[in-house]
Amino acid sequence: MASSKFRFLINPAIATAMAAIFVIDLHTPLGLAVPFLYLLLALLAIGVGAQTRVLVIIAVVGPILAGIKLQIHPSDGVVWVGQTNRLIFSMLIWIAVGLECVRRRLEAGRRENSRLLEKQVAERTEALRTANQKLEVEIAERKEAEATIGRYASRLEALSNQLVTVQDSERKALATELHDRIGQNLSALNMSLNLNLALLSGPLSPAALSAAQVRIRDALTLVEQTTEKVRSVMEELHPALLEQYGLTTALRWHGEEFAGRTGIAFRYSAGENLPRWPGKVETTLFRIAQEALVNVAKHAEATAVTVALTQGAEGIALTISDNGVGLAPEPQRPPAAGSGWGLAIMAERARAVGGALQIGPGHGQGTAVVVTIPNRHLETA
Ligand SMILES: Nc1ncnc2c1ncn2[C@@H]1O[C@H](COP(=O)(O)OP(=O)(O)OP(=O)(O)O)[C@@H](O)[C@H]1O
Ligand SMILES: [Mg+2]
Numbered sequence: 001m002a003s004s005k006f007r008f009l010i011n012p013a014i015a016t017a018m019a020a021i022f023v024i025d026l027h028t029p030l031g032l033a034v035p036f037l038y039l040l041l042a043l044l045a046i047g048v049g050a051q052t053r054v055l056v057i058i059a060v061v062g063p064i065l066a067g068i069k070l071q072i073h074p075s076d077g078v079v080w081v082g083q084t085n086r087l088i089f090s091m092l093i094w095i096a097v098g099l100e101c102v103r104r105r106l107e108a109g110r111r112e113n114s115r116l117l118e119k120q121v122a123e124r125t126e127a128l129r130t131a132n133q134k135l136e137v138e139i140a141e142r143k144e145a146e147a148t149i150g151r152y153a154s155r156l157e158a159l160s161n162q163l164v165t166v167q168d169s170e171r172k173a174l175a176t177e178l179h180d181r182i183g184q185n186l187s188a189l190n191m192s193l194n195l196n197l198a199l200l201s202g203p204l205s206p207a208a209l210s211a212a213q214v215r216i217r218d219a220l221t222l223v224e225q226t227t228e229k230v231r232s233v234m235e236e237l238h239p240a241l242l243e244q245y246g247l248t249t250a251l252r253w254h255g256e257e258f259a260g261r262t263g264i265a266f267r268y269s270a271g272e273n274l275p276r277w278p279g280k281v282e283t284t285l286f287r288i289a290q291e292a293l294v295n296v297a298k299h300a301e302a303t304a305v306t307v308a309l310t311q312g313a314e315g316i317a318l319t320i321s322d323n324g325v326g327l328a329p330e331p332q333r334p335p336a337a338g339s340g341w342g343l344a345i346m347a348e349r350a351r352a353v354g355g356a357l358q359i360g361p362g363h364g365q366g367t368a369v370v371v372t373i374p375n376r377h378l379e380t381a
């Protein structure tokens with residue numbers, strides 16, 4: 001095969017060689033096997049990889065040129081020797097060129113087949129690579145989903161454990177409330193009534209009568225106080241205000257109670273003409289505000305707290321912000337056993353009605369807890 005650098009020389013060289021052979025043939029006596037040189041040329045052309053059409057030209061033109069010599073010098077020697085030479089070498093040239101053409105066609109077919117095969121292999125490899133990538137993505141997504149489910153499951157387990165603890169502590173708190181606020185009053189009432197009974201059992205002197213009247217008045221005051229205390233315990237357990245007058249009134253009432261109890265100034269701001277929302281939503285927001293206020297009293301060292309309730313195109317937003325010390329950085333507030341659940345429970349309550357809870361720095365200082373519930377969840381809550 002000629003190097004591609006000199007390929008352009010092949011055709012002119014072959015043409016020159018043919019002309020040269022023809023001239024040699026003309027000047028040599030008939031009988032010398034000059035047509036053999038055309039065969040040599042054809043084999044050389046095959047060897048250097050000449051174009052197929054050039055081979056065909058050699059196969060056609062060579063025998064014709066050899067024939068011309070026979071026409072020009074018919075009497076130069078024995079014609080049949082020249083004719084025989086011409087015939088033999090023409091046939092050999094045709095066989096050589098014919099075989100080369102067949103070989104080239106087969107080679108082209110083989111190359112085409114292997115090109116197609118390579119293309120198919122490349123396509124299949126690409127398809128496999130894409131499928132593999134998809135599979136990897138699916139596996140990663142599946143793993144992520146499993147991890148998320150795992151996280152939710154353990155969070156749920158922890159929350160339900162905490163709920164049991166909260167229920168327990170609520171029961172204990174209720175028992176303490178009943179004991180401290182109501183039990184003591186009832187004991188005092190009991191004593192007062194017994195004393196009255198003792199006073200009224202003896203002779204009813206005017207002094208005994210007025211003492212009995214004083215004690216009865218005391219007893220009545222105790223009954224009033226007890227009723228008031230029972231009402232306030234009941235309010236805390238289930239604020240009737242919330243049911244009757246709605247969230248705005250209940251929040252204001254609770255905030256004022258909170259201010260009275262803790263000495264932290266309470267400010268309340270509510271959007272105008274707020275509608276009533278489903279009971280579940282109002283209770284959730286009320287409970288979150290309650291818990292956030294407890295946190296303010298417990299952790300914030302604040303002097304003032306603001307509760308703001310609005311409803312816009314996005315939905316409801318309830319903000320409880322204080323002017324206290326602000327949140328400690330995350331690592332400094334590890335949850336102690338049995339505490340540190342307030343925020344998690346608040347967030348869970350918000351999530352249960354389709355909302356979300358955020359806690360972060362307030363404007364300027366302190367902490368702000370923000371609960372948002374999109375309007376679209378109000379129907380379904
Ligand atoms: N208003 C606030 N100001 C400053 N820090 C706060 C405030 N609210 C919460 N924190 C911080 O966030 C932590 C988590 O609050 P969270 O209510 O979850 O737990 P807790 O109040 O410590 O315990 P629990 O509510 O279970 O009785 C608190 O320990 C406190 O450090
Ligand atoms: Mg708390």
